[in-house]
Amino acid sequence: MSGAPSLRGLRGHAYAAQTSHRQPARLLLSQAAAGTKVEIQSEEQAIIGAALLSEVKIDTPLGRAPRKLTLPDGSVFETDDHGGFDQLLGRQRGAALHDLEAFRPRLVTFVVFCIAAVWMLWRYGLDVIVAVAVVLTPPVLIEQIDKGSLQSLDFAMAEPSKLSSEEKEKAKRIYDNLLATLPAAEKKQHSFDLLFRDIPDMGPNAFALPGGTVVLTDAFVEMFPEQDVVAGVLGHEIGHVVEEHGLKRFYRSLGLYMLIAFLAGDPGPILEDIVLEGNLLLSLSYSRSQEMSADEFGLRLAAEAGFDPAGLAQFFSKVQELYGGREPAQWMSLHPSSSERVEAIEALIEAL
Amino acid sequence: MPSSLPADATSFEFEGNAKEWFGIWIVNLLLSILTIGIYSAWAKVRTKKYFHNNTYVEGRNFDYHATGKQILIGRLIVVAVVIIFQMILTALPTLGLILIVALIFAYPWLIVRSIQFNARMTSFSNVRFGFTGTTGRAFLVFLLYPVLMVLTLYTTFPVLDRAVKRFSINNHKLGQARFTLNARLGAFYWALFVAIAWILAVLVIGIFTTGVSFAAFFGAIEAAENDPGAALGLIGLFYLMFFVAFLPAGFIYQALVRNEVYNTTTLEGGHRFASNVTAPTLLWIAVSNMVVVVCTLFLMLPWAQTRMARYLASHTGFIPGGSLDDFISDQQAKGSAIGDAYTDLESVDVGLPI
Structure with missing residues (x-):
């Protein structure tokens, strides 16, 4: 031609x-x-x-x-x-x-592949990305998160602890016993400070910050004098710290957000909000699985340090007694329900 | 108040269709996944080009000229800077804090660079757009005014909103021809007033018809701490309020402001614009799009996007003041995609409301 x-x-x-x-x-x-x-x-x-x-x-x-x-x-x-x-x-x-x-039947293959790939990314890929991000996070930043969170907590709702020094000492001894059973490498990773605060709005409670700061509320120490309960709950919080749950949760929701931003682009009005809400619900379910995982870690740690692992179950039974029937539905909660946790803990103790 | 476009206006036309865009979209997604995100830079270009190319005014279309490589380099630079930033934060925390302050001041600069890049990469009828906004002005509009707005308890929100739109439009050019926005502040306040009036009307009608009093409402909040049923009821009420009161109010404001902005924008050469979108239609399209997209696991997203683009285009008018043949290109530095990548990452919306 x-x-x-x-x-x-x-x-x-x-x-x-x-x-x-x-x-x-x-x-x-x-x-x-x-x-x-x-x-x-x-x-x-x-x-x-x-x-x-x-x-x-x-x-x-x-x-x-x-x-x-x-x-x-x-x-x-x-x-x-x-x-x-x-x-x-x-x-x-x-x-x-x-x-x-071109709009042809073979696009169906692409659709199937994309759905499968997005699911795989969400199910496994995110965990890999999160693990890499956690390793890359500078320790200074994590310490800064702890400091910042404590400052805002003290400013907003916490009062200095009103516990006697004996009460504090007792909890501290249990805490040190638990830490002693941790591998040396783990101990170096985090600060593992134990702090006491009077936070009436939180009730009997304990929580851990990403850098390793563990906080016990006065109400908790007063309501649960039993060593095994304290050991179970502290073990659980140490589990959160060692398994880097705080950072992982942060990176996971960030990763999901980026994933959606890159893959879906700009979805347009309202849909953006829906995607973010969905993201939130997913992160709640992730958080519940973290709680279960920390329970397991705490049990093992408490048992290894010579405490009765049933202490944690005792704690949740008491919580259920106090607040039973008034817990929010599963899907909208950060934590699994207490009864479910007691069951899971008993199953774990069987297996120990 | 559905009014038609002025008689002398020709409407914008969007000629893309859902089927065709679906093919491009799913391949974008596929290749982005296969290349662990690298192709997403090219996907962005293809997306913008598709919507630009298919938008016509008087038989002439828009075009987008950035290359995937430019976008990718911009993104890589932004990611590299973020990583270096993190490392400095580790090694020298105090210097890191100074850098955070510096970044706040770099924000207006990045916004200007981003708008400039996007303007230079967009053309209509073979003539590129340009942007002449300065960083100093952007500092006022994007950093100082928001602070002032908070200090005045948000009562000056319409002032800020108009300032942002003025900054964006008055600094845009098509070739050498300038755009000018003459929007009245009163129109922005009116839009806010109507939106708030809607929320209040819904509240009053709701209380009147259901007989729920404020006391009962606050009682429910008290009870919610102990009673999961009441808590669920509150969440339900919150969503009801969102969909019946706040969401429509948002669209009322958007629609009124959009119409005012287009109706008072002129382009050198005697050209004018018009817009007659209505809040109920916008709301209907957005909500039904949402339902369809969610129910089809996002597979109908391309359909939803073309549907919205078609509606907006057909309710946007152009009133020529003379020949469209007379625009002449202006030589301006092209700039890089760094600002664009940054605003992408932060999802700052700086574009014109096309």
Whole structure:
């Protein structure tokens, strides 16, 4: 097919270089000594622009959008005649991608693959990303998180502890006993400070911060004098610290957010909120699994340090007695329900 | 108040369709996954190009000229800076804190760079847009005014909103032709007033028809701490309020402001714009889109996006003041994609409300 191109050329529109001046035009190809030459001609056969084909920029095809060709001087030819364009200029870079994107039955395969891949990413990929991010987080930053959280806690709801020094000493001894059974490598990783605060709004409670600070509320120490209960609960909190639950939860929700941002792009109004809410519900379920995991860790630690692992179950039974029947539904809770935890703990003790 | 576009206006046209966009979207997703995210830079370009190319005014379309490589480099630089930042924070915490302050001041600069990049990479009828906003002005609009707004207990929100839109539009150019926004402050306050009036009306009607008093409501809040049933009821009430009062109020404000902005924007050469979107239609499209997309595991997202684009385009008008052949390109530094990548990451919305 080397014959002279038809005089009529390919119909379309042209823009003069650097302006919005648009006019009907034709695209013509001819052979010159230096190679194939491209010429844009107006209806009156005046030359709007010309260049060697090798110097011309041809946009990759995208849906049914007009095909576009730009000469080095900036003049442009565009046409809706996709067939004519391909026939004249041959198969262009990006044609394979364009074929791939065509609405055909095989897209079903892509859909299935994408759903499977997104599920895999969510199920396993995120854990890998989170693990890498945790390793890369500078310890200074984690310490800063602990300091910051404590400061805002003290400012907002916590009072200095009103416990006697004997009460504090007792809890501290149990805590040190538990820490002594941790491998030396683990102990170096975190500060493992034990602090006491009077936080009436939290009731009998204990919590851990990512850097290793563990806080006991006065109400907890007063309500649970039993050593085994204290050991179980502290073991649980040490579990949170050692397994880096705080950071992991943070990175996981961040990772999910990034994943959604990159994959879905901008989903538009309301959907954005839905995605974020869904993200929140998912992170709640993640948090419940972390609680179970910390229970398991705490049990083992308490048992190894010579305490009765049933202490933790005792704690949850008491909590259930106090608050039983008033706990929120599973799916909207950060923690599994107390009765479920008691059952799980008893099963774990069986297995120990 | 559904009014039609002025008689001398031709509406924007969106010619993309859901089927075609679905193919491009799913391949974007597929390749982004297969290349562990690297292709997402090219996917972004293809997405923008698709929506630009298919938006027409008087038979001329828009185009997007950034390359995937530019976007990728911008993103890599931003990620590298974040990592270096983290390392400095580890080694020299005090210097890190100074850097955080520096970053706050870099924020307006990045926003300007981002708008500039996007303007330069966008063209209409073979002529590129440009952006001439300064960092100093952006500092006022994006950092100082928000602080002032908080200090005035949000009563100056419409002032801030108009300042942001003025900054964006008045500094945009098509080639050498300037855009000018003449929006009245009163219109912004009116939009806010109507939105708040809607919320109050819903509250009053709700209390009147259901007979729920404020006392009962606060009683329920008290009870919620102990009673999961009451807590669930409160959550239900919250969602009801969200969908019946706050969400429509948001759309009322958006629709009124959008119309005002377009109706008072001019482009040098005597060209004007018009918009006649209505809050109920916007709300209907957004809510039904949401339901369909969620129920189809996001597979209908391309359909939802083209549907919204088509509605917005057909309710946006252009009133030519002369020939569209007379725009001339302006030479301006192209800039890099760093600002763009940063605003992508922070999902700052700086674009024109097209």
